[in-house]
Structure formats: C-alpha cells, structure tokens
Amino acid sequence: MGESARRRLGGWGFEGEDFPPTGEFLRWLERHLGTGVAVLRGPGRPWRLPAGRELPELAAEVSQDERDRLTHSRGQGLPDILRLRAGAVGFTPDAVCRPATFEEVGEVLERCDQAGIRIIPWGGGTSVTGGVNVIDDQVPTLSLDLERLGELENFDERSRLATFGAGVTGPRVESSLAELGMTLGHFPQSWELSTLGGWVVTRSSGQESLGYGRIDDMVAGLRLVAPAGSLELAPSPGSAAGPDLRRFVLGSEGRFGIVTSVTVRVHPSPQRRVVQAALMRSWDDGLEVVRELTQNRTPLTMLRLSDAPETQVAMAVGLQASRSEPLIRGYLRVRGFGPRACLLLFGATGGSKAIDRAIDGARSVLRRHRGLPLGSKPGAKWLRDRFRHPYLRDGLLDSGYATDTLETAAPWSALEEVRDHVRKAISGALTDRGEAVAVLSHISHPYLDGASLYFTFFFRTTALVEQNIARWAKIKRAATRAIVSSRATLTHHHGIGQWHAPWLPEEIGPSGVAALRAVADALDPKGILNPRVLLDPVDRLEA
C-alpha cells in the first residue's frame, strides 16, 4: 500500500498487491463446490465507453478521463467486479469532479441542482451494496470524488476531538493522528481505501468496535452541504436539543447531502495491540464466552468467533505445508476439539497492564467454558493480514470461484436462529440449479444486547458473466429474505445502497420510509443526490 499506488480497475485495492488463495484452500473449495471456470482479469472485450456528455462549467476540478470515469462507475460488490472483469461495465459517470473546499462543494451542488445533473458522492468507492453505481444514462451524472477534502483540519487536544475533511482515507486518518499521539480506532476491512465521510454515511463499524465503538459513537460534529442548504453541527458531547441531526446524517448514504468534514472523538495511541486465539469445543460454547465477556465488560477491543466451517478453513489454510498437521489434528481430537471446534480471537489495546488485565479476564472466562488457549500466533497473523483479506476474492475468481460476504445483527436470544436461517438460505440457494454454495460465518461485533453475524459464501463460476451474476443474485435474495423474515437488521455495517433498498420497508415500515423520504425531499428537493440508493425500491441486484 502506498499513497501513490494506482487503484486496481475491476478488483480490490492497488495494482501490484495480491493475496492469493493457498493450494489447501483451493482444494477445500474444489471438494465442496467442484471445479469452476476461471474468470479472466481484464476486459474480455475492449471497454466501449461513450464520450462523457458536456456539462456546464463547474467551480471545481473536473475530469472526463476515460479511466477516471471507469473507476468511478461502480463500487466493489461481486457483480461490479464480474462486470468490470468482463468489460461489460454498463454506464459510467459523464465526469468526475474533485472539489477542494467546502465552498466548492456548495457551488457544484447549486449548479448541478439548476442544471438537473445527478451527483453520486464518492469516498473510497468501496461500497458492496451498489452504493455508488451508475446504472442508467437518463440524466447527466457526475461522480463527486471527495479525495481533495482529505486533511486534518483541526485538533482539540483537551477535548480529544479531531476534525478531518470527509474524503480522508483510513491510513491518512491514523497517520495524522499518530503524529499527535492519538488514534481513532476505526478499522473496517476496507480501511486502506475507504474514507471517513463514507464511514459516516454508511454507518460503518470497525474491527475494534468492541473497544472504540461504531462510527456512530465517534461522530461529535459534522458539516453537510445539500442543494437546499448546509448543516453545520458543532461538536457536542451530549445534548437534548431535539433529535440529534448527526444521527440523521449517519446512514444517509448521500441522500441528504454531501458530508464535507467530520469531527471525531479520538483516543491516545495504544502502546500495544494484542490478539490472542483459543479453540472452543462448539459454537454454543464460543457464543457463551463472547456474550459473557461482552456483558461482564471485560475491557477487550475485539472479539471474533468463527463457526466450525470457518475454523476448518482457517486451520486448513494455516496448517498447510505443516508436516505436523496430522499430529495436531490428532491431538485436538483427543482433547475433544473435533470438527465442531470453533476459533475465537480476542484482542486488547493499551498499555501492558491494561492489556494483561483484559487478556487475563478473558482467559478465566475461557477456562470455565473449556476453551483451549492457542497463544498469540494466529492472532498476529490475522492482524498482519486483516486489510489484505479483500484481495483474496480476486485470486479466487482467477481460479474459478466467486465469493461474497453479507451481514446482519440480532439480539443474543435470536442470534442462533437467525444464523441458522441465513446459513440454510445461502447454502441451499442454488440447489435447484444443481450447484453447491459453501458458507462460513462468524461473530465480530458483540454488544451488550446482541452481536453481528457475518457470512462469507463461495460458489463456482462459469464462463458467462450474466450467469455468475444471476447465481450471486439468487443467493443474495435468499439470504436477505431470511434476514428480514427473522426480523434481524438488513445490515450491520455494509449499508443499504441500491441492493438492500427493496427490503428496507420491511425493516422500518412505511412510516419509517416516509420519514426518511421527507428529509431527503427537504434537503434535496429535486432528488439529484444518488437517487437510486436507500429509498428506491427497485431490485437492482443484476443491474
């Protein structure tokens, strides 16, 4: 990763970076799914890009460069990657605009509002819900890339408040804060690419949310520019001055305006970061440990429990090329850790004393639930690779397998039923086509009252892009139906975008939709801001 590295087109991350699947993992996939047809990188046929339409003069930098428009045409969902690999990109924005100031954003919005130009706000472009996708060419469309609003604007040391331009990426947030001895502690998997503004409008949650909270908790103030006016919410530790408008903006996905700067609550940089591993005899044991550690407020910053299939894959990959594999497996079996065993990662940050207290607290709960400590090696590996995992999808496509993830959250009492329901929906989604789907799941964001559930699924690919996308859409629909019918939330941290939007009314009801739509109409009366996300009920999974 480097600031000057070029973003890969039609794949995750930066050119030159890769995280290929191990041979052991590919054999596991072949065993479960059969052999797939490799999906070639790079367009199967040349990009056919119509020229960008002429736009009125805008008060900010505008590019109609072909590659620029291509990279801003879609996010990072599986169908996006499949289409880009096939060269079947569909539609692109007519131009990419990069305002450098709050004022420029306002002027661009005003001009576009007058001229009827649609705006799709662009942070890191890592949406996996169709959140930045251009899906028609009915009206001229501008991608509004906020990368030039990417600086630390203010630091209030006493209050531990830092104000950043909304287009600042994860690494830049942390490097700016590190110079001040501080950290935000927000580490979503997309961290290397995604931006603070993107985190806010999609209600992101990072891997250390147990310690540092969701982005929702971190936002003390913000600035939003909308066609009908701007919203400037000063940092406030707590207030009862009507409904909290910061919370209106959180999750608004660009529909209510463009977030231009955000003031976040920051913390002293931890001296150390430790992630330990343990093996639990069963999912149920692991679930009890995670719930107990969370509810008794053991001061951990992360907890992650993999189910048995995910644990098997992790072990297969981790133990590959290890000549002691049969020995280790034999040992574990004897100790009662058979194929139902589940891997638990638990982490803490801070000074040595704080970390010791947290880890000791965790170990004593683990012991009571017959967990087997595995030490710090698996955790160190996870820490090292945690932002590289998204690259795996590209390597899998090269080998004939597609993968995607989806997630939800539910109260502890409903968690097992939801997980079961969703797993079954995913794994059986292609049965009528005679295709297997492999599914792994884990918990990674526990709360006092419940936890997130994260699902990773795999299916094999064919030579036909539309067929691959149809398979994916079928799985996605089945899983989403299972989630909403369980009354779990549609998404814990991926957002709604275009793809979850048809189901949102089932979660929040017609009055909830009416309330959100009313705010959008008030701040963006002509509906120029990303009108296909959040509130547009059309199923666009295959668009």
Place this chain on the structure above:
Amino acid sequence: MGESARRRLGGWGFEGEDFPPTGEFLRWLERHLGTGVAVLRGPGRPWRLPAGRELPELAAEVSQDERDRLTHSRGQGLPDILRLRAGAVGFTPDAVCRPATFEEVGEVLERCDQAGIRIIPWGGGTSVTGGVNVIDDQVPTLSLDLERLGELENFDERSRLATFGAGVTGPRVESSLAELGMTLGHFPQSWELSTLGGWVVTRSSGQESLGYGRIDDMVAGLRLVAPAGSLELAPSPGSAAGPDLRRFVLGSEGRFGIVTSVTVRVHPSPQRRVVQAALMRSWDDGLEVVRELTQNRTPLTMLRLSDAPETQVAMAVGLQASRSEPLIRGYLRVRGFGPRACLLLFGATGGSKAIDRAIDGARSVLRRHRGLPLGSKPGAKWLRDRFRHPYLRDGLLDSGYATDTLETAAPWSALEEVRDHVRKAISGALTDRGEAVAVLSHISHPYLDGASLYFTFFFRTTALVEQNIARWAKIKRAATRAIVSSRATLTHHHGIGQWHAPWLPEEIGPSGVAALRAVADALDPKGILNPRVLLDPVDRLEA
C-alpha cells in the same frame, strides 16, 4: 413517595412531601439577595376554569374532571408553579385521555386527526421547558396521559432487554427490574415522577450517566404511533440500515408521534452504590480531575463537581447547627482550602471489588491534584436526598425566593469560557432593575470530549406574579443567549419544549429545522401533536 400518593398541584411531587430550606441557607439568600415577598401556596384567587368542550367519542378512558384538567395544564417550570400558586392557570386541556393499549392510542389519534383536536402527550408532566403547556384555546385540546401504559411487557434475559409501556415511571421501572435482578440505571432528578417515554422524547440523562449512559444509549427498540401511521423498530444491537429512526424519535418531544413502548438495555443490579466526596483547592483543579477520570476511563458511574459558590452553600447547609463549624473552616483554610474550594462527588456501583477499583483509581488522581478526601458522609447524604432536592423550590417560594435551573454542555476546551459567559449573563440579568441574582453551577455529566454544565439561580420574589415571571424570563433569555452565542448546546437534558424553541434555529440552522419539520409533517400532516414545542419559534417564556 408512594404509588397512591396524590400529585401536588402547583408544586413538585406528592402532597405531604417537603424538603424545606435550612435556616442557614435562607440567611445565605438574604445576604446575597435581600428579603423577598413570600409567594403563597394555593391560589390567591379561586381557579376559574371554563368547562371542557365536548369532544367526539374516543376509544379510551376520558376525564373532564376539573382537578385532572388543572394538573394537566402545565409542567414544572418555575413560571408554571408561579401561575398555579397564583391561580392564574391560563388554559387547560378540555379533557384528559388515558388509553390502555397501543391500539387505543392509535384509535384516539385517528379520531383526533379527523376532528382537528390537538393532542399534548403526557408522561410525568415534569417538563421544565413548557413541553406540556396548554397555552391557548384556539382548538380543542386533549392531554394524552400514558400512565395506563405503565407495565413491563417483556424481558429477554439473554439479551438483557426489557420492554416497558412508555408511561412507566422511574420507581416502577426499577422495582420491576429489581425483581429480575436487573436495573436500568437511569436516575434523572425527576425520577420519581417522570416516565420512560418522557425520557426518550426529551433525551433525558440520569445522574449515573457516566456509568450507564444517556437514555439515547439505552434505547434498543420502540413503538411510536403517529397520525400518518406507526413505527415499530425492533430491538437491534447495531445496524447500518439507513439512518437510525430510533434517534429520530429520541428528542422528538411528541412532534413525530406518541411513543407507546420502549425496549431498553438493562444491567445486573449492583450489589452496592457508593458516593465519596473530596474537596479541591479550585475549580480548575476539580475540572482537571473530572476530565482525567473520564478520559482515562476510571469505571465510575457518577462525577459531580460543584463550583465554589455551590460548595459554600453546601457547606453552609451541611455545617449548620454544627458547633465545630469555625473549627472545620479554620482547618480547611490552613490546608489551603479557602473560599475557592470546590466539592467533588464521585460514585461507583457494582460488587465490592469493582467499586474498590474505581474508588482507588479516583483517589490516586485526586491525590495528584491535591484533593482532600472527605469520605462517604456527604455522598451518602446526597444519595439519600437526590430525588428530594426538587421539593426545595416550593419551600423557597414560601420564603420569598424563586429558583430555577438551566443547563448546557460543551467540549472540555470550551467549558470554562461557556461557564463564565453564562454565569455572568445570569448574575447580571436583573442589574438594571437593581436586583441581584445568585448563581451556582456544577458539572454532573462528563464525557470523553466534554461535559454538561448545570446552573441553579435564585432571585427574590415580589407580590406580583407577572413581575416574578418577567424577572425569570429576563434571566432565562440572558442565559440562553449566552449559551447559543458560545456555540454550546441549548440543553443537555431538559429538552427544547416551548421555551427553548425560538433559539433552536441558531443551533441547528435552517436546514436542520427544515429536516425536523419535514419529518413532523410526514408523520403528523395536520400538526395535531403538541405543535407549540420544538419547532415553533415564538418566545413563550411569559405565556
């Protein structure tokens, strides 16, 4: 306090309960303000109550009883009490309606929406911002008292979630939970009278917010009935499914609908509750201690720092009738604790080990800042009386002094400037009338990034109710202007109501107002729900 006790009319709490000022305190007031004219309890002239207008048949219990209408005419703001004592009640609702179910609330709303009847939702009626006040008789008005929706409806032990009818009062919340070994931990000063639904729609914060959070943090799910439809938000530990509609309802003050039930996050009942006291040499020292204890996450559940005048009053009251007073004062002065000394209370709840750790952590920070530990006596006294303090106002009025409180919050870096600005505004507000105003302040809700500021002020009363109200309004306007011009929030936990509404646009701007109004219009198109609060910009301090 007892469930069958009768609410006092024109004063705080229950008939028969009192918390009179000590002689020492009255002497302190006389010294600072001069002698006032006692404000008589009970109407100076008989209530003149027009008959309630005839209303259409409603699907719930309806009362037009005169006392019922009187008790539902106003909240507990100082001018409310002054008017009620004088018998100058103004307007009353035409009737009080007490629905017993969610469905009845819906039917009542539908009928009132058709018939153009205004509804003022009523929880505990403890608003100190004019939040439940009937201020005209232009349209028939119904007070919708939710007291019959006051039961524990569901308890999910694994998820630690409890669902209550919104009309449940504080003591009932805690007694229901205590039977299950649980607590909510929400203790606003109004706790004996106020209700869960009221806490939610005014974004209440309790005295142990440092440990248990604000009501905002406690709400996992809720049910709201509005004229345009209902909103049912299932409990969810965390979500990215668009903006969080729970947060739209929090602080909506009845404008968006009637909250009928709330699911809250609850905690195991603490074995013990300890509050310790210490004396700091100065406000600045105390401020540093509070900030440090909060930012280093010492697991306290409360922190309260009184400024020097509040400390002097507390000592005068506490030491009255103590023959050792001169001795104690002399000792303190020698040790460097003169008239600038500030009282700090710090509390913890839980098991003995957890409490010891928190208190020890606090003491070591205190020592570094040259604090003098005072042990647990002052804290025990505060705990004993914490819900009785509101009765003090009635006793003071009997003696010729009016008192009121107001509050805000600000980042740590701005706190001292805000406090100074507001204190000066209050104490000088009546200078042009030749009247002194005494003002005490404290911090009682610290956060990582800032804290609340709470002001208690006193002025002497005359025989004329309108003159007393005019004095109060002048102070209130000066203080509020000081708050908004400092860019601090209008209110940390009292809410907006009618009285802060004219200033809300200065805090959230026209776009913020437009967003809130849009939601109100969507859910309550005819504006029958409490239309004078939150968004009505008319100054009604003297209404």
